[in-house]
Amino acid sequence: MSKGRIMVVEDEYILAQGVITQLESLGYEITSHRTSGEQAVEAVEKELPDLVLMDIVMPGLYDGIEAAEKIRRKISIPIVFLTAYSDDETLERAKAAEPFGYLLKPFTERELYIGVEMALHKDKAEKDPTRSWHRAPSVEDFDPDLL
Amino acid sequence: MKLPPSPNSIFARIKNRLAPGDGEDRPSYEELAARVLQLEEEAAKRRWTAGLVWENEDMFNRAFRENPDAIAILRRDDATIIDVNPGFTRLLDYSAEQVAGKSPDDLNIWVSSKDRGTFMSQLAETGQVIGMEARFRDREGNAIYGLISAWPIEILGDPCVITITRNLTERKHAEQILRLQRDLGISLSEARNLKEAASLILKASFSVFGVDCGAVYVVDGAASSLDLVTYSGLPRSFASKVRHYPPQAAQTLAVMGGKPVYGLYSELAQDNSPDSPVRAMALIPVEHEGRVVAAISLGSHSLDRYPQASRNAMEGIVARMGGVIARLEAEAALAESEERFATFMDTVPGMAFMKDDQGRFLYTNRYMAQTFGKKKLLGKSMHDLFDAKTANRLVSEDLQAMAQGPLETFGAVPDKDGSERHYHTFKFPILREGKSPILGGIAVDITKQVEAETDLRRALQQLRAVFNTFPGGVKVVDTNFNVVDVSDRLMEMSGLVDRKSLLGEKCHKVFQGRENPCPFCSVPAAIKEDRLVTRLMADDEFVHRNEEYKVYTHPIRDDKGRIWGAIECIMDVSDLRAAERRVRNALEEKELLLKEVHHRVKNNMQVILALLTLQGARVRDKDVKGAFSDMQNRIKAMSLVHETLYRAENLAGIDLADYAETVAQSLFKAFGARERGISLSIKADGVTLGVDKAVPCGMIINELFTNALKHAFPNGGPGEIRLLARQVSRGTMELVIADNGAGMPPETDIADARTLGLGLVTGLVKSQLEGTIDVKSQQGSCFTMRFKI
Numbered sequence: 001m002s003k004g005r006i007m008v009v010e011d012e013y014i015l016a017q018g019v020i021t022q023l024e025s026l027g028y029e030i031t032s033h034r035t036s037g038e039q040a041v042e043a044v045e046k047e048l049p050d051l052v053l054m055d056i057v058m059p060g061l062y063d064g065i066e067a068a069e070k071i072r073r074k075i076s077i078p079i080v081f082l083t084a085y086s087d088d089e090t091l092e093r094a095k096a097a098e099p100f101g102y103l104l105k106p107f108t109e110r111e112l113y114i115g116v117e118m119a120l121h122k123d124k125a126e127k128d129p130t131r132s133w134h135r136a137p138s139v140e141d142f143d144p145d146l147l
Numbered sequence: 148m149k150l151p152p153s154p155n156s157i158f159a160r161i162k163n164r165l166a167p168g169d170g171e172d173r174p175s176y177e178e179l180a181a182r183v184l185q186l187e188e189e190a191a192k193r194r195w196t197a198g199l200v201w202e203n204e205d206m207f208n209r210a211f212r213e214n215p216d217a218i219a220i221l222r223r224d225d226a227t228i229i230d231v232n233p234g235f236t237r238l239l240d241y242s243a244e245q246v247a248g249k250s251p252d253d254l255n256i257w258v259s260s261k262d263r264g265t266f267m268s269q270l271a272e273t274g275q276v277i278g279m280e281a282r283f284r285d286r287e288g289n290a291i292y293g294l295i296s297a298w299p300i301e302i303l304g305d306p307c308v309i310t311i312t313r314n315l316t317e318r319k320h321a322e323q324i325l326r327l328q329r330d331l332g333i334s335l336s337e338a339r340n341l342k343e344a345a346s347l348i349l350k351a352s353f354s355v356f357g358v359d360c361g362a363v364y365v366v367d368g369a370a371s372s373l374d375l376v377t378y379s380g381l382p383r384s385f386a387s388k389v390r391h392y393p394p395q396a397a398q399t400l401a402v403m404g405g406k407p408v409y410g411l412y413s414e415l416a417q418d419n420s421p422d423s424p425v426r427a428m429a430l431i432p433v434e435h436e437g438r439v440v441a442a443i444s445l446g447s448h449s450l451d452r453y454p455q456a457s458r459n460a461m462e463g464i465v466a467r468m469g470g471v472i473a474r475l476e477a478e479a480a481l482a483e484s485e486e487r488f489a490t491f492m493d494t495v496p497g498m499a500f501m502k503d504d505q506g507r508f509l510y511t512n513r514y515m516a517q518t519f520g521k522k523k524l525l526g527k528s529m530h531d532l533f534d535a536k537t538a539n540r541l542v543s544e545d546l547q548a549m550a551q552g553p554l555e556t557f558g559a560v561p562d563k564d565g566s567e568r569h570y571h572t573f574k575f576p577i578l579r580e581g582k583s584p585i586l587g588g589i590a591v592d593i594t595k596q597v598e599a600e601t602d603l604r605r606a607l608q609q610l611r612a613v614f615n616t617f618p619g620g621v622k623v624v625d626t627n628f629n630v631v632d633v634s635d636r637l638m639e640m641s642g643l644v645d646r647k648s649l650l651g652e653k654c655h656k657v658f659q660g661r662e663n664p665c666p667f668c669s670v671p672a673a674i675k676e677d678r679l680v681t682r683l684m685a686d687d688e689f690v691h692r693n694e695e696y697k698v699y700t701h702p703i704r705d706d707k708g709r710i711w712g713a714i715e716c717i718m719d720v721s722d723l724r725a726a727e728r729r730v731r732n733a734l735e736e737k738e739l740l741l742k743e744v745h746h747r748v749k750n751n752m753q754v755i756l757a758l759l760t761l762q763g764a765r766v767r768d769k770d771v772k773g774a775f776s777d778m779q780n781r782i783k784a785m786s787l788v789h790e791t792l793y794r795a796e797n798l799a800g801i802d803l804a805d806y807a808e809t810v811a812q813s814l815f816k817a818f819g820a821r822e823r824g825i826s827l828s829i830k831a832d833g834v835t836l837g838v839d840k841a842v843p844c845g846m847i848i849n850e851l852f853t854n855a856l857k858h859a860f861p862n863g864g865p866g867e868i869r870l871l872a873r874q875v876s877r878g879t880m881e882l883v884i885a886d887n888g889a890g891m892p893p894e895t896d897i898a899d900a901r902t903l904g905l906g907l908v909t910g911l912v913k914s915q916l917e918g919t920i921d922v923k924s925q926q927g928s929c930f931t932m933r934f935k936i
Contacts, residue, residue: 013843013915014907035914059839 002029004120007049009033009040009067010082011058015105019053019082022109028116036060037067044071051100051119056083056090065090068097078123080115082107216313219246223299223306226250238293238314240286258282258290266295270308274299280315289356289454292319320356320456324463327351331464335471341365344471345377345441348464352445353380355460357453360425361445362389363468366402373399373442380446385424389416389444398430402442407431407462409453412446426451429461433468440472498570498590500524504583506545518592520563533560545586548574557593569597619718623703626674626712628654628664637717670713673700677710684717694721738798745793752786777853777904780817784810784849788841800835803844803872807831810848811870818856824864825856831872834880840936843911844882850904851884851930859888859927880936885929895924 006028010016016033023030031047034040038060040052052071056064068079078100083090086104094102100119103111211218217235221228228246236242239256246254257263262281269276276297283291292315300309331351338344345363352358360380364373373392381389392399397417401408408415412425425446433441443465447453453461492499493513501510511524519532529538529545537560548554553575559567572590579585614621620637624630630649638646641658655661655668664671669680684696697720702710756779763775787809791801807829815821836844852868860866871883895905908930912920918934 011915013910014846016914017910033914035917 003027004050004116005029005031005047006116007031007034007040007044007047007052009035009037009052009058009064010055011035012055019112022112023053023116026109026113026116037062037064037070040067041070041074044077045074048075049077051116051123052077052079053103053116054079054081054099056081056085056094065093065097068099072097076123076127078119080119214311216311217293219310219312220300220302221250221308221310223308226252226308229302229307235312238285238291238312239283245286256283258284266297270297283312290316292316317456320460323354324460327354327460328463328467331467335467336474338471338475341472341475342377344468344475345443346379348443348468348471349377349379351464352443352461355445355464356457357427357447357450358429358445358457358461359448361443362386364392364402364442364444366439366441368438368440370394371399371403372396373402376441380448381425398442398444401430402432403439405432405434405439407458407465409458411451424448427453429453429458431462431465433465433472435469435472435476441468443468495589497592498588500588500590501577502545502586502588504549504585506542506586509585518562518568537561544572544574548588549576549584549586552576567594568592569594617716619716621714621716622654622658623714624654624670624712626710628668628670630654630657631712640717669698669700670715673702673713674710677702683720694719695724696720697723741798742793745789745798749786749789749793752782752789756782756786776817780814780849780853781846783813784845785842787813788838788845791841792838800837801841803834803836803841804829804831806836806841806845807848807870807872810845811852811868814849814852814856818853820856820868823860823866825860825866825868826864828867828869831870834872834874834936836880836936840916840934843915847882847908847911847932848884850908854904855884855886855888855928859886859890861889874936875933878935879933882932882934883929885927887927890924890926891922891928893924 003026006023008016008020008023008030010019010033013035016035020030020033031049032043034043036058037054040054044052052068054064054068058064058067062070064081064083068081071077071079079097080101080103081094081099082103082105083094084105091102100122101115103115107115211230211232214232215234217238218232219228219235220230227248227250231241231243231246235246239254241254251257251263259282262279266276266279266281269279276295279295281293281295283293285291293312294315295310295312297308297310300307331347334347335344338347349361349363352361360378362378362381363376365376366372367374371394373396375386375390378386378389389398397415401415408430410428412418412428415428415430425448427447427450429443429445431443431445432439433443435441443461445461495512495514498515498518499510499512500508500515503509505528507526507528508524516524524532529541532538533541540558541560544554544556544558553573556572556574557569558572559569562568569592570590571593572588574586574588576584577587614632615635617634617636620640621632621634622630622637623632630652633643633646633649635646638644643649643657649657654670655663655665659665667682667685669682673680678701680700682698682700684698697718699716699718700713703712703714705711759775759779759782763772763779766772766775787806788801791806791809792798795801811827811829815825815827820827848870855868859868866886866888868886869884871881871885873881875881909920912918912932912934916932916934918932921931923929923931
């Protein structure tokens with residue numbers, strides 16, 4: 001059984017394949033690879049992934065931040081941004097979309113794993129009324145092999 | 148008439164008287180002698196008397212014979228006619244022989260039994276009849292009017308009656324005609340049209356002796372032909388035959404002769420057909436103002452010729468027709484004139500009116516009624532129709548026009564909807580003899596012109612405002628360089644003060660102090676080429692040397708499209724030019740920096756390549772070495788994008804032909820392709836790619852060339868690898884990479900390609916470039932890709 005179902009939204013094919021290969025090796029199932037914000041918004045309700053990894057700068061009608069806002073209005077799914085940009089303006093815009101994580105390219109497989117797991121956990125905690133909203137994940141929550 | 152008794156008969160009668168009768172005493176001699184003497188005396192007296200009688204007889208005879216009146220002697224007891232004079236024959240057309248022994252009743256002389264009764268009773272009662280009017284019938288049955296007198300007369304002891312009849316027919320006819328003409332005159336005066344008048348004329352004509360049918364024609368002035376107006380007493384079939392007479396018809400020619408023509412219908416009409424019932428015919432032209440305008444044809448079914456009296460009567464009646472036509476024409480002309488006036492006034496696109504001396508409308512045309520929405524304006528005063536202020540103004544104008552003569556005014560009056568309409572009005576007095584003068588007026592609605600003028604004034608004001616608030620200086624010159632207008636700003640820029648003094652002066656003189664047009668002037672070019680001409684101001688053209696000016700010159704056309712001048716806008720572009728320079732500098736800086744970035748990226752990739760080369764040199768495993776080599780080629784392909792951009796003048800795009808050539812040559816070299824007899828063909832003229840498309844495209848070219856160089860020619864050449872790139876439609880590019888080598892194994896599924904290379908190609912085309920890929924493997928491999936650029 002997979003550790004979680006993830007949709008990857010990234011216009012650079014080779015970079016996407018790199019991320020997908022890493023995620024699959026970490027034990028996640030990839031629901032699909034989308035190359036634009038529009039594609040992601042359209043497919044998300046059908047695929048209902050546990051998490052969306054979203055590039056910010058993409059060609060098309062709207063970029064990753066706008067796509068994330070549209071997805072959030074439709075369903076409650078954790079979204080983690082992948083980006084090479086760390087300027088203040090992009091960060092402010094990204095914050096407004098209330099993401100579950102922000103991974104700055106280039107990232108290592110370990111950074112990717114932590115980012116994804118933190119987001120999945122936070123989402124689980126938010127949706128589980130028996131667990132405290134503020135409780136941080138403990139070491140037990142992670143796969144010791146991967147750590 | 149018998150002769151008086153002869154002496155022998157007298158003696159016989161005496162002897163008879165002397166012969167004694169039965170029982171009578173015979174007279175004595177003395178008595179006889181006395182009687183003889185008496186008789187002799189008596190005879191002598193009688194002889195004398197007989198002489199007298201003879202003399203009287205002769206006179207009587209002459210009087211009887213030569214009297215122009217008709218005299219008849221009738222026996223009293225049986226009313227047989229004893230003798231008639233020639234006057235009788237003339238009057239009634241009977242000779243003495245024809246009437247001898249016949250009574251008037253035998254001859255059916257009395258037309259009216261009433262006349263006869265009156266005559267007979269008067270004669271019986273008073274013994275004589277003096278001057279009684281009566282109608283008689285002549286031998287042919289014609290009625291004759293006569294004034295008859297009768298006395299008793301004894302002829303040879305026989306009681307007789309002598310009648311003297313004077314012919315009153317002509318007088319009666321004349322009277323009748325006069326009466327007829329009088330009555331006709333009255334009825335004709337009421338005739339409303341030609342047909343009605345023609346019918347009346349015909350009806351009147353029928354009272355003329357012998358006339359029992361007829362037709363009225365009008366002359367068609369243009370064609371000189373006759374057209375039937377009306378007819379009477381004729382069968383329809385006959386009338387339809389005579390409906391129109393062409394110019395050359397006998398009737399037409401007769402009528403156009405201008406004189407009445409009488410004769411037999413068959414001769415006049417040249418119609419001998421047995422079905423024409425008309426016998427006597429009269430064709431009487433009707434003249435009006437010296438020309439024949441109509442004709443009346445009158446016919447008789449009973450007479451073969453009209454008596455003179457009938458002719459006179461007919462002509463008298465017909466003569467009326469000319470007068471009627473004249474009246475009808477005059478009336479028609481008047482009616483037409485009135486109608487024309489009414490039509491004209493009602494179609495005039497303005498108001499026309501007349502007012503009485505009290506200021507009340509006497510006449511208003513239709514336009515006026517429509518404007519004020521009131522059908523009945525007549526009798527209304529200005530105060531009945533308008534508010535007090537408007538009414539007072541109009542009344543004051545009216546009074547002024549009446550007192551001082553024609554007046555022209557401009558003013559607004561509310562219409563039926565209450566909206567103000569502007570009028571240009573002419574008011575004038577109309578003087579009438581013996582009557583108080585009236586006021587006439589004509590008002591033309593000039594609201595549109597007033598509005599247009601207002602709009603024009605506003606437009607001019609707006610133009611002037613734009614002219615003066617325009618940040619640059621503006622001037623307008625005509626084709627002869629005369630100044631037409633100068634904006635305040637240009638006055639200020641040029642240090643000039645009196646704008647009006649410049650107008651009409653030569654532009655080059657006012658602004659440059661030159662005698663001839665300035666050599667740098669762009670007005671001639673703008674006018675000649677009919678377009679906007681822009682130029683930078685010449686250095687010596689303007690006083691402000693530190694500033695830069697741009698001059699925009701555009702031709703100006705009139706309503707007919709002819710160029711009459713040009714407008715020049717002089718803009719201070721110092722700031723704009725400075726900004727342009729800053730932008731250009733910034734752009735140059737940016738391009739320099741970008742090139743630097745591309746240069747550094749390329750250098751960094753070169754470093755990576757060098758590191759891979761170093762690392763690869765230590766690797767012994769052939770597969771790993773191959774993977775190292777593949778990676779180096781991929782990085783080289785990417786690096787070449789940056790190198791090309793760094794060298795290129797245009798940073799926005801990469802020339803695909805150059806780029807592909809470089810990548811291919813690099814791979815050919817790496818794989819020693821030329822030595823193996825493999826050639827290269829690249830055709831990608833004019834295709835330019837942005838950086839975002841150039842990198843995946845370079846990767847695709849690298850993978851497919853590598854694939855071909857590795858696998859297509861396992862036994863070496865000769866062989867060829869081809870690259871064809873072209874734009875197939877707007878925004879879509881087709882990239883074909885093919886070889887004529889061994890082709891791919893039949894089980895190869897590029898979508899599921901296990902090898903990284905083909906997998907990369909499919910993924911890049913479909914996912915990143917959002918395109919399509921088609922693979923054929925016959926006589927080598929052929930990859931056809933289409934994607935948006």
